[in-house]
Amino acid sequence: MQRAKIKPAELAMRLLLLVCALTAIAFVLLITAYLIAAGLPAIREVGLASFLLGRTWDSTNASNPQFGILPLVLTSVYGAAGAIVLGVPVGFFTALFLAKAAPRPLAAAIRPVVGLLAGIPSVVYGLVGMCVLVPALRSWLDLPAGDGLLASIIVLAVMILPSVISLSEAALASVPREYEEASLALGATEAETWLRVSAPAAKSGIAAAVVLGVGRAVGESMAILMVAGNVPNMPGLLRSVRFLTTGIAIEMNYAAPGSLQRKALFSIGLVLFLFILLINILLHLAVRRGREA
DSSP states (O other), X not given: OXXXXXXXXXXXXXHHHHHHHHHHHHHHHHHHHHHHHHHHHHHHHHXXXXXXXXXOEETTOSSSOEEOOHHHHHHHHXXXXXXXXXXXXXXXXXXXXXXXXXXXXXXXXXXXXXXHHHHSOHHHHHHHIIIIIXXXXXXXXXXSSXXXXXXXXXXXXXXXXXXXXXXXXXXXXXXXXXXXHHHHHTXXXXXXXXXXXXXXXXXXXXXXXXXXXXXXXXXXXXHHHTTSBOOOOOOOTTSOBOOHHHHHHHHTTTSOTTSHHHHHHHHHHHHHHHHHHHHHHHHHHHHHHHHHO
């Protein structure tokens, strides 16, 4: 039996798709190589332990500059974790409502609002946080300032909602109806079916939503720049703090080319890149184990 010949148009489309895939991979490899090449010199000069575990970031001190990023790393971890703890449950239950419980007219009215949240520039979130949230926290909690880790967590939690809601709703809507009908036939209520059948069946899509949310929370800079206070303190819920991303954004403009300060900022970028990569790998492994189980 002869093998069917591939038409020229189909061959051209396959080649185009292959080129696009290889281009995407090449961009990732180039970014990785550049960050490694630009970030390692400062780590070698400062020392890996001093750089990662140092508690003081004072890069502009002319006599004794210090480049410890532990406060920035912990602040980014706590900020992302807090945003996930606040944002993911709200986003998941909103997606569950839209996919399973909401009347069609109401769901059709809410979905564009969720899309609008995704389209709002991050600087607008930061502006609202700075003008509304920070003064409110200052008044409610009787704080001298109001900007800090708590304000950052709330802003990040709102910013990750569109990704979590959209992807989780799509995953829940794709669960076969037969699964739910079987659960209902066995006597389960609709709420029990949604939480114990639909949600586990859609966990891979929900996990992807969480991954995107974590990436957004860890990688955000402009909005956090306006509400965090930007002081490289060890993290405290009501203290002014500085994230890894805002540390780069604040100092890159005036860091002299070739200086240790500029090299250290590239090292922060390398740490941030590896941090997000590690989170993605761990979540991917968790989802794969869940599928195997």
